[in-house]
Structures are given as structure tokens and as C-alpha cells.
Amino acid sequence: MAAALQFVTSTLRMLSGVLISATHFGIVYIATALVCARGFQNSSWLGIGIVAWTVVIATVTAVAGISIIVVRAWRSLYRDDPRAATDIFINWMTVSFGGLALLAIVWVTFPVMLVPIC
Numbered sequence: 319m320a321a322a323l324q325f326v327t328s329t330l331r332m333l334s335g336v337l338i339s340a341t342h343f344g345i346v347y348i349a350t351a352l353v354c355a356r357g358f359q360n361s362s363w364l365g366i367g368i369v370a371w372t373v374v375i376a377t378v379t380a381v382a383g384i385s386i387i388v389v390r391a392w393r394s395l396y397r398d399d400p401r402a403a404t405d406i407f408i409n410w411m412t413v414s415f416g417g418l419a420l421l422a423i424v425w426v427t428f429p430v431m432l433v434p435i436c
Contacts (some may be wrong), residue, residue: 331391332411335384335419342380343426344382346373354436369435381420388416 330337349372353359361368391412395407 328408332385332408332415334387334412335416338380338383338387338423339419339426342376343422345376346426346430349373349376350430350435359436367435370431373427373430377423381422384419384423385415388413388420391416 350369353361353369357392358368391409395409395413
């Protein structure tokens, strides 16, 4: 049972950046679809549209979460104590998937900010 739990936690840690990116994607596009479907595309707060606020808040939260995970994995790669090759692999994959997830977040955010809503 302990090996199964360790496998699940390691897998979730490696894929956490991708999971955060997928959540960001869902929030951005579901919020945009709801705003368009309900006719709120002209609503704004402090002169900025509701969709823009949603995208900014979701993006900042996602980037902060991925950054924390990636920095922790990056720092643990360069410790001086000896570790198993599995730990090194898990940390490298966490950093790699986190970097790809950050790129995916940028690719999701730009079209929503540049193209008119609805």
C-alpha cells in the first residue's frame, strides 16, 4: 500500500504543472463562454472587462502555483546529499512539465487578451 501511495504522490507532483494549466484553460474558456452566453461582454469593473479580470486573476494564480512547484523541484536537484536516480528523474520531470505548462498558459492567455470577446 505504501508503494502505491508513493507512486500516486510522485505522479501528481510530476504532473502538477500540467494539471494547473488544464484548470487555467478550463476557467478561462468557461468564463468566456458564460460571459458571451449571458450577454455580459460589455460589463466592466474599473474600466476593465469582466473576462479580462477573470483571465488576469486565473493567470496570476496559475503562474504563482506552478512557479512554487518548479522552484522547489529545481532547488532539490542541486542539493549535495546523495539521492536515488528516481528522485532526480521526478524532479527533472516536474521542472520540465512545469515549464511546458507555463508556456501553455501564455498560449491560452494571449488570444483571450488580444481578440475581441464574443
